[in-house]
Amino acid sequence: GAGVSxxxxxxxxxxGKDVELRCDPISGHTALxxxxxxxxxxxxxxIYFQGNSAxxxxxxxxxxxxxxxxxxxxxxxxxxxxQQEDSAVYLCASSLAGGPSYTQYFGPGTxxxxx
Amino acid sequence: AQKVxxxxxEISVVEKEDVTLDCVYETRDTTYYLFWYKQPPSxxxxxxxxxxxxxxxxEISGRYSWNFQKSTSSFNFTITASQVVDSAVYFCAxxxxxxxxxxxxxxEGTQLTVNP
Numbered sequence: 001g002a003g004v005s006x007x008x009x010x011x012x013x014x015x016g017k018d019v020e021l022r023c024d025p026i027s028g029h030t031a032l033x034x035x036x037x038x039x040x041x042x043x044x045x046x047i048y049f050q051g052n053s054a055x056x057x058x059x060x061x062x063x064x065x066x067x068x069x070x071x072x073x074x075x076x077x078x079x080x081x082x083q084q085e086d087s088a089v090y091l092c093a094s095s096l097a098g099g100p101s102y103t104q105y106f107g108p109g110t111x112x113x114x115x
Numbered sequence: 116a117q118k119v120x121x122x123x124x125e126i127s128v129v130e131k132e133d134v135t136l137d138c139v140y141e142t143r144d145t146t147y148y149l150f151w152y153k154q155p156p157s158x159x160x161x162x163x164x165x166x167x168x169x170x171x172x173x174e175i176s177g178r179y180s181w182n183f184q185k186s187t188s189s190f191n192f193t194i195t196a197s198q199v200v201d202s203a204v205y206f207c208a209x210x211x212x213x214x215x216x217x218x219x220x221x222x223e224g225t226q227l228t229v230n231p
Contacts, residue, residue, distance in 0.1 A: 043206070056217065089158065100210035
C-alpha cells in the first residue's frame, strides 16, 4: 500500500514569509508525528496527533510553528515569519495507533530552505 | 539530557567487512522500546527493527543482527559482509512508556560508507 507522502518535496522561501507543509499518513493510521532534521543531525520531535487532537506539542520550537490535522487524515505544519534557522528537512511519520510500542513510518520529508 | 548516544559519527569499511554500529541509551522507565532506522542518500527513513525492554533476545535478519544488553544500556547493530548498498546514515531511537509517551528520541546517527 501507499506510504506516508509529503508535499512539497522542496520549498525555498524568503525570510519572513509563511510556509505550509503537508503530510498524508498511511491510510488507517490514527497517529501522526512531525519531526525536524537539521543538516547532519538527528531528528527532533515537534508534535504528535492522535486523530485530530494534539496531546503532545511540546516540541514546537516557538509560537511561529503550528500544526493541524483533519480527522485521521492530512496534516499541515505551518511556519509563520520564517527565519533562516528554520531551514531543515521536515519529516512526517504515522503509526497504526498512538503509543510508544507502535512503529512510526516516515515520509520522504520536505526540505525547507529559508533565504 | 541526551538519551540516545551514537558515538560513531562516521564509519568507513570495505565491502564484505563486518561492521558494528553502537547505540547507548538512557532511561528511567522500565518499559521502553528501541528502534533502528536507515536513511539512505534519498533521505527517507526506513524502519529496520523494534525491540521492547522485556525482550533481550538477540535478533538476526539476513545480514543484519542486533544485540540488546540492558546491563550496559546498549542496542548495537551489526551488518555482516557489508555491501555498497548498505551505505547510509543509521539512527537508533528510543520511546518510553511513561516519560516521553509516543515521541521518538533519536541519536545523532552514524554515517556508514561501504567502499567497493
